[in-house]
Amino acid sequence: MANSKKSFHISDFSKYMCLVSIVLVFGVFSVIIPNFMTPYSLQNMMTEAAPLLLMAGGMSFIIYTGGIDLGAGAMVSCTCVLSGVYVAQFGNAIIPIMLAAGILMGLTNGLLVTKLKLPSFIVTLCTMNFWSYIALNLCPNGSEIIPMDKRFMVQWATQKVFGIPIMFFIALAGVAVLYIFQQYTVYGKAIYGVGANVSATRLAGVNTDMAQISAFVISGACSALAGALYAYKLKSAVPTVGDALTLTAIASVALGGTSMAGGRGSVLRTALGVVTITGVTSGLNMMGVDPLWKDIVIGVILIIAVCLNTDTRGRDLIVK
Amino acid sequence: MKNKWEDSLSALSVGQQFAQKVKDDARKDKIRRYAPLILLIVMTIIGAISQKNFFSWGNIVNIMYQMSIPLVISTGLMYVLLLGSIDLSIEGVMGFAGSFVAFLVINNSNDNDFGLLGILLVVLISTAVGALTGFLHVRARIATFIVSYAMGCIMTGAAVLVYRGTPIQVKDELFNVLSQGMLLGIPYLTLIAFAIFIIGALILNYTAFGRAVYAIGDNETAAASTGINIGLTKIKVFALCGCTAGLAGILQCIRLKLGQASLGTNQMFPVVTAIVIGGGSLSGGKGGALSAFVGVLIYTELVNWLTLMGVDPYVRKVIQGVIIIIAVTLTISRSRKTISK
Numbered sequence: 001m002a003n004s005k006k007s008f009h010i011s012d013f014s015k016y017m018c019l020v021s022i023v024l025v026f027g028v029f030s031v032i033i034p035n036f037m038t039p040y041s042l043q044n045m046m047t048e049a050a051p052l053l054l055m056a057g058g059m060s061f062i063i064y065t066g067g068i069d070l071g072a073g074a075m076v077s078c079t080c081v082l083s084g085v086y087v088a089q090f091g092n093a094i095i096p097i098m099l100a101a102g103i104l105m106g107l108t109n110g111l112l113v114t115k116l117k118l119p120s121f122i123v124t125l126c127t128m129n130f131w132s133y134i135a136l137n138l139c140p141n142g143s144e145i146i147p148m149d150k151r152f153m154v155q156w157a158t159q160k161v162f163g164i165p166i167m168f169f170i171a172l173a174g175v176a177v178l179y180i181f182q183q184y185t186v187y188g189k190a191i192y193g194v195g196a197n198v199s200a201t202r203l204a205g206v207n208t209d210m211a212q213i214s215a216f217v218i219s220g221a222c223s224a225l226a227g228a229l230y231a232y233k234l235k236s237a238v239p240t241v242g243d244a245l246t247l248t249a250i251a252s253v254a255l256g257g258t259s260m261a262g263g264r265g266s267v268l269r270t271a272l273g274v275v276t277i278t279g280v281t282s283g284l285n286m287m288g289v290d291p292l293w294k295d296i297v298i299g300v301i302l303i304i305a306v307c308l309n310t311d312t313r314g315r316d317l318i319v320k
Numbered sequence: 321m322k323n324k325w326e327d328s329l330s331a332l333s334v335g336q337q338f339a340q341k342v343k344d345d346a347r348k349d350k351i352r353r354y355a356p357l358i359l360l361i362v363m364t365i366i367g368a369i370s371q372k373n374f375f376s377w378g379n380i381v382n383i384m385y386q387m388s389i390p391l392v393i394s395t396g397l398m399y400v401l402l403l404g405s406i407d408l409s410i411e412g413v414m415g416f417a418g419s420f421v422a423f424l425v426i427n428n429s430n431d432n433d434f435g436l437l438g439i440l441l442v443v444l445i446s447t448a449v450g451a452l453t454g455f456l457h458v459r460a461r462i463a464t465f466i467v468s469y470a471m472g473c474i475m476t477g478a479a480v481l482v483y484r485g486t487p488i489q490v491k492d493e494l495f496n497v498l499s500q501g502m503l504l505g506i507p508y509l510t511l512i513a514f515a516i517f518i519i520g521a522l523i524l525n526y527t528a529f530g531r532a533v534y535a536i537g538d539n540e541t542a543a544a545s546t547g548i549n550i551g552l553t554k555i556k557v558f559a560l561c562g563c564t565a566g567l568a569g570i571l572q573c574i575r576l577k578l579g580q581a582s583l584g585t586n587q588m589f590p591v592v593t594a595i596v597i598g599g600g601s602l603s604g605g606k607g608g609a610l611s612a613f614v615g616v617l618i619y620t621e622l623v624n625w626l627t628l629m630g631v632d633p634y635v636r637k638v639i640q641g642v643i644i645i646i647a648v649t650l651t652i653s654r655s656r657k658t659i660s661k
Contacts, residue, residue: 068466070408116649121406121465122602125589126641133634247473250466260466292484295477302470307460 017308018256018272025276029283036283039163046164047233049278050171051076051226053271055245056252057178058222060270061215063253066195066262067113067120069216071128072223072249075105076242078131079227081138084237088150098228099221105131106220110213135239143238146231157232167229174225178218178267191215195262244295251298252277254305261310277301352606352650356599356614363621370628381506387620388513389575391613392568393591395520396450396561398612401595402524402537403557404604405457405464407588410565412475413449414584417442417569419479422579425492429483435494443566449475450562454555464558479581487580490573499574509571516567520560521609533557537604586637593644594619602648 030036055072062069069075079101083094090097105127112123146154157167182188190211193201202208230241256273258265280301281294368374393410400407423430424438434441449471456467482488501508524530532553535543544550565584572583592602598615600607626636 070469112645116645118645118648119465119602121408122648123645126645129589129637129641133638136634247470250469260463290481290484292477292481296474296481299470299474299477302473303456303462303467306462306466306470307456310461 015257017305018269018276021255022272022276022279025279025283029279029286033283033286036286041282041286043160043163043165045278045282046168047158048282049274050165050167051229051233052245052248052252052278053171053274054174054222054229055226056249056270056274057175057267058219058226059249060253060256060258060265060267061178061182061191061218062120063250063258063260064191064195064262064265065212065215066260067212067215068250068260069109069124069219069223070121070246071109071124071131072219073242073244073246074128074131074135075102075220075223076227076230076245077135077239078105078242079224080230080234080241081135081144081227081237081239083228084144084146084231084234085138087153087231088147091153095225095228098224102220102222102224102227103217104220105224106217107213109220110216113216114209114212132239139237139239143234143236143240145236151235154232154235157229167233170225170229174222175267175271178222181218182267187211187214192263196264247295247302248277248298251302251305254302254309257309259309260306352599356597356611356618359597360614360618360621363618363625367621367625370625377505381510383617383620383624384510384514385507386624387616388510389568389571389587390591390594390616390620391517392513392564392571393587394595394612394616395517396564397588397591398520398595398600398607398609399524399533399557400464400561401592401600401602402533402604402607403554404537404602405554405557406592406602407450407453407468407558407561407565408465409449409453409468409472409475410561410568410588410591411584411586412472412479413446413562413565414569414572414587415479415581416449416475416482416584417446417566418573418583419482419488419579419581420445421570421573422488422490423482425490425495427491427579428489429486433492435492439570442570443563446566446569447559447563450565451555451559453562454558457558458551458554476581476584479584483579487578490577490579495574495577499577509575513571516564517609517613520564521613524609529553529556534605534608537606539605589644590619590623590640591616593640593647596644596647 026037035041055076059069059072079098082101083098086097087094109120109123109127112118112127113120116123157165157170159166161169182191187210190201190206190208191214193204193206194208194211194215198208201211226245227242231237234241252273253265253270254260254273255276256265256269256271258269277298280297284293284297285291364374371379373379393414397407397410421438421442424432424434424441426433426435432438453464453468453471456462456471457464460467498508498512503511524533532543532548535546535548536550536553540550568587569583572587573579576583594615595607595612596602596615597618598607598613599611600615623636626639631639
């Protein structure tokens with residue numbers, strides 16, 4: 001209501017926000033830090049970004065529906081622990097197993113949200129307890145290292161092809177699949193519809209419950225894959241690895257210009273958001289800023305990005 | 321279920337259908353009003369059976385002591401839930417308040433000695449953080465769960481930054497007195513907590529501001545048309561919630577004589593559960609001081625009992641999750657035209 005007289009709406013800016021911020025971040029840091037853009041540092045950033053790309057890509061779909069998954073980080077922790085503990089037993093078959101587990105977790109969230117008609121933030125806050133329970137129960141003494149003689153199984157993920165880590169290729173493939181799903185399938189379109197206007201979408205003959213559930217399932221699968229990648233990357237089962245990731249993933253989605261109210265956005269924009277956030281965190285790291293500042297910086301970025309994204313023109317709806 | 325309801329009424333006129341619906345709602349309301357009390361009685365009976373001296377003065381004081389910090393949190397949170405909003409920043413604010421107050425009073429890591437002034441300063445900062453959350457929500461029209469979530473992460477970060485690794489131990493005499501002192505066998509901490517809650521309850525029940533909170537939660541559009549300043553009321557509510565979260569953090573610091581970010585961990589969610597059990601609703605307009613109190617009491621007795629049964633704390637969290645899903649399912653209103661995604 002405050003800026004109704006302005007002809008330029010802040011929300012117009014959000015379209016270009018991801019590009020502006022990515023240029024800004026990488027420009028500023030490569031001026032300040034001489035070796036910011038060296039191949040070694042870029043490789044590091046790619047390994048950093050790979051699991052986050054998957055996680056934030058999946059989270060985007062939930063945010064398209066207007067929901068949120070506050071338990072995604074705990075899901076990553078849970079699958080990281082599961083794959084770290086059981087990779088010795090199952091070998092690389094653990095990845096499809098984790099995908100199945102992620103689908104199951106997403107399904108739980110989706111069913112609770114749609115069938116009981118609860119707000120997603122409360123459901124995911126509850127189910128978060130389940131995931132972290134599994135993670136902490138399997139790893140009661142902090143993290144557990146994958147035994148040395150089984151290391152050869154997980155070694156491939158951190159190898160590099162043409163100088164690019166294989167993990168990053170996996171993440172890119174994941175983003176590509178998500179993009180195709182979002183752009184060229186009926187369910188992809190239905191997910192946007194749910195976020196934009198549920199009743200209109202339902203009247204158009206779309207099974208909105210199904211669309212919402214599939215958004216949660218996709219996000220679950222992506223988070224699970226991200227968790228497995230973390231286990232491969234860290235070569236251990238870490239029950240707290242996902243704690244800070246929920247915030248980072250949500251901030252990446254918001255930074256990409258995706259509206260928290262749902263209905264618009266794109267996985268590619270989220271990917272750019274992830275690149276920006278990774279740039280910020282590694283830049284601050286290389287400048288020698290205390291890593292304790294990371295959460296504060298990302299939190300501030302999230303608030304600013306969400307402020308810019310919010311469509312202040314839709315005034316008839318009450319926001320709680 | 322809805323279809324069945326419609327089928328059975330298809331023969332009735334619109335007026336009769338409406339009357340039926342009103343009657344149904346009234347019945348549901350009645351169940352909702354008495355369910356918490358019945359639950360409280362059941363929990364008390366279970367407690368009395370499983371604990372020999374459940375009704376002894378010592379155990380009553382013990383339960384009062386255990387519920388004191390959740391009670392302080394619920395003071396602010398009940399206002400926020402009455403609006404139909406949520407404040408996920410409570411844990412972060414608590415952690416920050418506890419760490420920063422430990423930093424300001426006499427401690428083992430620096431030479432600060434602000435005493436009461438330090439406590440006041442921390443309460444003011446917490447209130448300002450709450451007000452900022454409310455301001456961002458009202459002005460930028462961001463859903464509260466997202467803005468308060470981000471704010472909570474920022475405050476947790478700030479809390480860790482205050483002590484950088486090693487939690488600060490408090491050496492202040494004032495804190496010693498407050499944590500160990502007793503009046504008539506009741507710890508000061510409990511008395512302070514109950515006083516804060518009673519003040520909050522009085523403001524909610526006997527001021528225009530409190531009435532406005534109910535009105536906004538019940539029907540925001542109608543409240544706006546009666547001339548209530550919706551934005552300002554919401555900002556005040558969030559400021560109040562920040563204030564009580566800060567107080568809860570300080571009390572937590574007094575209790576443990578330690579300032580660290582994890583003072584707030586897992587403190588908010590049980591209180592949401594408790595308020596909803598007590599008859600509050602996440603969609604707003606329902607509940608109040610008494611129901612928050614009953615909810616916190618039920619919850620404390622439940623935790624007391626689970627601990628007594630030797631249930632693992634992580635399992636307790638899972639049980640909490642299940643309880644809140646059930647409670648929210650029963651109480652949430654699905655007919656409102658609101659965005660509470």
